[in-house]
Amino acid sequence: xxxxxxxxxxxxxxxxxxxxxxxxxxxxxxxxxxxxxxxxxxxxxxxxxxxxxxxxxxxxxxxxxxxxxxxxxxxxxxxxxxxxxxxxxxxxxxxxxxxxxxxxxxxxxxxxxxxxxxxxxxxxxxxxxxxxxxxx
Numbered sequence: 001x002x003x004x005x006x007x008x009x010x011x012x013x014x015x016x017x018x019x020x021x022x023x024x025x026x027x028x029x030x031x032x033x034x035x036x037x038x039x040x041x042x043x044x045x046x047x048x049x050x051x052x053x054x055x056x057x058x059x060x061x062x063x064x065x066x067x068x069x070x071x072x073x074x075x076x077x078x079x080x081x082x083x084x085x086x087x088x089x090x091x092x093x094x095x096x097x098x099x100x101x102x103x104x105x106x107x108x109x110x111x112x113x114x115x116x117x118x119x120x121x122x123x124x125x126x127x128x129x130x131x132x133x134x135x136x
Contacts, residue, residue: 012120012121013119014067014120015118015119016067016068016069016117016119017041017047017064017066017114018063018064019062019109020109020111020112038065041066047065050065050070052064052082054072054073054082056083056085062082064082068117088106089106095117
């Protein structure tokens, strides 16, 4: 889907993606997989160079790539906001997502699915939604 977005003639859309990771402890295989995932996000999906891995007590380890990465990696008292038990919930609520949808999205992330977040004007997002339906 992200590749489809980049192949549409629409500009001015920012993209972030969150995805659950399997490994909980960094080891050589995990670090190698992290590097490959980061390169894939940067080069293949054309997401900005912003990328991070976060260990959240509720969700487990997940990656964040794209424009929202700095928000998730922002530290307060030595902990990233994304790793705090209410941090992930708070960031999504702060984006204007209602509480029920946030809970649904977090459960989806916990199950190993992705959260795709797009930011742009209503006009651009509506046009993009129409074009993606045609591509599907």
